[in-house]
Amino acid sequence: MQRWPTSVMNYRYLKSLQPLAAFLPTGRTNFYDKSLQSPKCNFGLVTTGGRHPATLYGECLSLTVPQVWSHTSQRSLWAWLNAIFNKVDESRVKEVGPDRACAEWLLRCGAVVKWHSSGKWTKDYNTLPPTGGSLLKIEEIDATDSAVMHIGFPHFKGCKHIRRIVFHKASYLDDAGLSQLPLLCNSLKELQISSCGNVTADGLRHLGKLKNLEHLLLYDLPEITNKDAILQELEEALPKCTIVFPYALAKDDPSLKTKE
Numbered sequence: 001m002q003r004w005p006t007s008v009m010n011y012r013y014l015k016s017l018q019p020l021a022a023f024l025p026t027g028r029t030n031f032y033d034k035s036l037q038s039p040k041c042n043f044g045l046v047t048t049g050g051r052h053p054a055t056l057y058g059e060c061l062s063l064t065v066p067q068v069w070s071h072t073s074q075r076s077l078w079a080w081l082n083a084i085f086n087k088v089d090e091s092r093v094k095e096v097g098p099d100r101a102c103a104e105w106l107l108r109c110g111a112v113v114k115w116h117s118s119g120k121w122t123k124d125y126n127t128l129p130p131t132g133g134s135l136l137k138i139e140e141i142d143a144t145d146s147a148v149m150h151i152g153f154p155h156f157k158g159c160k161h162i163r164r165i166v167f168h169k170a171s172y173l174d175d176a177g178l179s180q181l182p183l184l185c186n187s188l189k190e191l192q193i194s195s196c197g198n199v200t201a202d203g204l205r206h207l208g209k210l211k212n213l214e215h216l217l218l219y220d221l222p223e224i225t226n227k228d229a230i231l232q233e234l235e236e237a238l239p240k241c242t243i244v245f246p247y248a249l250a251k252d253d254p255s256l257k258t259k260e
Contacts (some may be wrong), residue, residue: 208237
């Protein structure tokens with residue numbers, strides 16, 4: 001039975017409505033999660049419920065009634081929403097299979113997926129087929145500008161065909177998330193981690209467990225203070241992998257020096 005609402009807004013779409021919130025009246029959302037005993041979007045999704053999405057966004061912003069939120073409060077709200085988008089629903093995994101559940105998580109967070117034996121990217125949650133989820137196998141993931149968090153990485157458990165992942169400008173990616181990538185150690189062949197400000201050397205060391213990795217691209221990781229040292233560690237841990245790590249800080253990008 002199809003459990004998910006017909007109209008779904010993922011992280012990227014909800015984020016795009018942010019400028020409209022200032023023009024909306026205050027209100028309250030009626031979404032809740034009994035397991036958390038706190039306001040939450042139904043089944044971890046933000047649904048329109050027949051209302052204009054911008055109105056829904058205004059309601060999300062006004063959970064505690066004040067019209068104007070401080071910068072800190074807005075950051076807290078986004079952290080709360082992102083945690084919702086990333087939460088694992090074990091019953092859903094059991095119902096539709098790990099790959100379908102993983103794809104739903106990724107699309108909710110603004111990432112896109114490519115299925116095994118398919119040449120097209122799936123970008124819209126509502127284009128997922130209503131049936132046959134257990135037959136779908138994820139092969140590639142592009143998490144550029146997505147809100148994937150370590151909370152959601154257990155979705156990778158049971159996904160046996162993922163061979164390529166791109167994490168670019170994934171601002172919520174951190175060491176805790178990278179520590180769970182070995183869940184894909186048997187299938188992952190290509191990995192890119194770039195422009196992710198929360199990734200440190202400790203997080204990159206977890207990549208040494210991806211023994212089947214063939215290509216690794218790293219760059220613009222400002223928390224890496226000794227690029228050469230961590231590069232040497234990874235090369236020793238992954239002797240069969242081609243590792244490219246041209247620079248850790250954006251100011252060291254060779255292309256910028258060429259333009260000068």
